[in-house]
Amino acid sequence: MRKRFLVVCLLPLLLVTAAACSQSDDGEGVASVAGSAAPSATPSLSEQEQAIRYARCMREHGVPMPDPQVVDGDVRMGGGFDKETLDPDVGAAAQEACKQYEPVMPAGLAVVKAELAREESRCMREHGVEGFPDPDAEAHVDVSEQVRRDPQYDQAEAFCREYIRSYRPSAEATPR
Template identity: 35%
Template sequence: MLVTACGSDKPADGVASAGGASVASTSASASQSGDGRQYAQCMRDHGVDIPDPDPNGQMGDLAKIDRDSQAFKTAAEACQKFLPYGGDLSKIDSKMLDQLRGFTQCLRDHGMDVPDPDPNSPSLGLDQMKNIDRDNPAVQKAFKACKDKIPGRPGQ
C-alpha cells in the first residue's frame, strides 16, 4: 500500500496517511514495508473504522473517512509507526519514488492536476491530494486508468 492517496479505484486508498496524504508499503520504525493490518487495527482501536488491506495490500474504499476530523488526526498520529517508513515518505527508496512519479504522471495524463512527489517533504508533497473530489467521475476514471501504476503493488 503506498499513497492512502492512492490504493483502490478512488484516491486516498491503499495507503495510510502521512500529513493528509496516504502511504502504504514502508515504515522506518517497523520496516520499509509497514504493516497494513496492524495499521488498520490500530486505527480501529482509536475509533476510526477502516478495513484491513486485501491480499494485494490495498485498503479498499476509504473515501468516506473524514481526514480532517480530530479523531482521524489523533488515530493517524498514534498509528503512524505502522506506515511505510514510519509515515515519513521522504525516506522512500528511489525505485518507489520513480514508481510514484509514474503514477502522478499518469494521473496528469488523465486530466488531474497533481504534483510530482517532492522527496524533500515528509509527505512527498502529496498532502495536496487530500482535497481531491473523490466523487468526481473524472477523478474516479483517472484513478481507475492509473491503478496499475500505484507504487508498491505486487509485481512492481
C-alpha cells in the first residue's frame, strides 16, 4: 500500500519534470564568445509581464513608477508620478539598472518615439534653450545640469511638454 501511494504521488511529479526538461534546443540559448553583451528584454515573458517587471525594478531603484495598464489590448506604461521632482541621477541610474527588463517596443512605436524625441529637442532649442541635445539612437535625451540651469529652460519645457502632448507624428512614423 505504501509503495502504491508513493508511486501515485511521484508519478505526476516525474511527468511534469520530464516535460519541463524535454524542450527542444534550437541553439539560440547557447553562450558564445561572439555573442552580444548588451542586455535585452526577456523574450519568454508576455509584453505585460515584461512591463510589470520593468516597473518593479524602477521602483526598487527609487523611481515611483506604477505597474502598467492594459487598455484596449495594449500595454501602456503609466507615468503616474511627477518627473520634475525626480532626481535626474536617480532616474538615470534606475534606467541603467533596469535596462534588461525594459519592454521591447514594437518597431512602429519606436519610430514614433524617436520622432517625438527629435521634435521635443527642436522645440526646446526654438524656445531659447540653445544647448538642448538631440536624442540618441534609442530616443533618449541626456540633458546636462548646465542645460537645465538655462534661464529659458523651465518655460521652454512647460511649453514643449504641452506641444508634444498634442503633436501628431508624420505618416511615415505612424504604426500600421
